[in-house]
Amino acid sequence: MCQGDDLNCPHFKLHYEKFKEGLDIERRSLLRSGVFAGGGAAALGAFGGLSVVTPALAQASAARQPAERSWHTLSANADTVHWGYFSKTLKPRVEINSGDIVTIETLTHHAGDDLERMVTGDPGAESVFLWTKDKKGVDRRGAGSTDPKVYKKGSGDGQGVHIMTGPVFVRGAEPGDILEVRILDCVPRSCANPQFKGKSFGSNAAANWGFQYNDLLGGAKREVVTIYQLETTGGKNWAEAVYNFQWVPQTDPFGVTHTTIDYPGVPVDHSKTKRNNDVLKGVRLPIRPHFGTLGLAPSEADFVDTIPPSYTGGNIDNWRIGKGATMYYPVAVEGALLSAGDPHASQGDSELCGTAIECSMTGTFQLIVHKKADLGGTPLEQLNYPLLETQTEWLVHGFSFANYLKELGPEAQSAIYSKSSVDLAMRDAFRKMRHFLMTTKGLTEDEAISLMSIGVDFGVTQVVDGNWGVHALVRKDVFSGRA
Missing domain, CATH: 1.20.5 (Single alpha-helices involved in coiled-coils or other helix-helix interfaces)
Structure with missing residues (x-):
C-alpha cells in the first residue's frame, strides 16, 4: 500500500x-x-529538569549548530538498510546537522515468521524481504563472508541478524565527541495488508540462543514462535497472542535447509507448521515500544556483528530506550554513523527466550553533537559507555566486556559468544555506576558504594546477545536535596 x-x-x-x-x-x-530547541536546553525543560547536559554545555553545543534546523525522513527499503552489521565503511543514507530531527523507519528481521501479516502490501518491507530462487532484496545478512565458496547459511552467514536503517551522518561529529540521541517518538508500523487493517504484528521466538533452550522440561529441545498483534488505531494499549507454532526445518529459496532458526529472514512455509490458536488466552501485555538496537559505528573493525552490544551502543535490548528517553554515545568515527533497528513492541528485562515482540516501528530522533572541547568539567567529560537518561532516572549499561572488540583481540567477534557471564556484566555495571556517581555527582568512592547498595537498582538487561548485559539504575530524585 x-x-x-x-x-x-x-x-x-x-x-x-x-x-x-x-x-x-x-x-x-x-x-x-520546545523539543526542537538547540543544544541540550530542551532536555532541561521537556525532558525533565535535571540532565547530564549542563546549561553551559547546552549553550556551547547550540552555538555550534546552524541557525536553520531541518527535519529529515529516512524510509526503510532495500536501498537504505544494512542487515546484521555495523560498519564505518557504509555510505551514509542521510546527512544532517547537529540539532536536526530525523524520522527513521525500522523493520523487524523476524517478519519472515509471518509474511502475510508483516510484509505483504508494504513496498519497503517487500523490497527488503524479497527472496526468490534467483535473488534476494538484501543479500548480505551478517558480518560474515559474502563469498559463496565460504559461507554455509547464506551471504554474511547470519553473523548479525538485525535490519538496521541508516547510517545517519551527523556533520561535525568526530571521535572523542558525545552524540546525544533524543527519542521523540516510537510508533508501531501499521500492517499494509488490507485483511488486517488497523493492526500491527510482531514475533517472539523462543529460540536456540535463548536462556531456556538447554533447560526445557523433559530435556527435549524445541523452538517456538508466537505471533502477537496490537492495534495502531489507539483503541488498545496492549498486545495479545494470535497463535504459536513450533519451528520445523525450513528450506529457503536458495535451497538451504534451516533445521533451527540460524539465518535471518528465512520465509516460513506455514504449510509445514502446525498453528496453535489457543495460546495465552486473556493475557494482555502492555506495550512499551522501543529500539533494541540503536547505536553508532565502532572503529575497531570494518564489519561488526550487530548481536553483541558494546561501547558505542548497538544491541543493548533495554526496553527503556523508547519515547522520551535520551541516549548518550561516545563517537568513534567521523559523522558518528547512527543506525536504528531491532524494533520491539514490548520486552522484559533479560529478554530470556532470545527475543522480544519483534515488531516494525518508526522512530523520530533529535541528534545533538557535544564536542570534546566543550566537555571539560561536565558530567559527559569521561563518558566512554552508552548512558540512558529518562525524565526520572539515569541508567548505565554494563556488559561482560565493556569493549569486547578491543579486549578480545582479532577473534573477538567469535570469542565473545563463549566468554560472557552475568558476573562479568555485573562487575562492569558496578564500575560504570561508581564512575558515574563520582564524576557527575562528585561523590567519593565510599559514598558511591554506600549509595549503590541502598539506592541503585541493578537488573539483568539481557542474557542472549553474546555480550551479556546488566544495567544499573539510579533515580534523579535521590539527589533532590542537593544544590
Missing part, C-alpha cells in the same frame, strides 16, 4: 500530500513543545 513512497502508484500525489500533512502536524506539535 502506497504511503506516499511509491512513485508507480496511480494515487501517489494524493498519498504523498496526506503523508506530508500528517508530518506537518507532528512537526508543529514538537515545535510547540
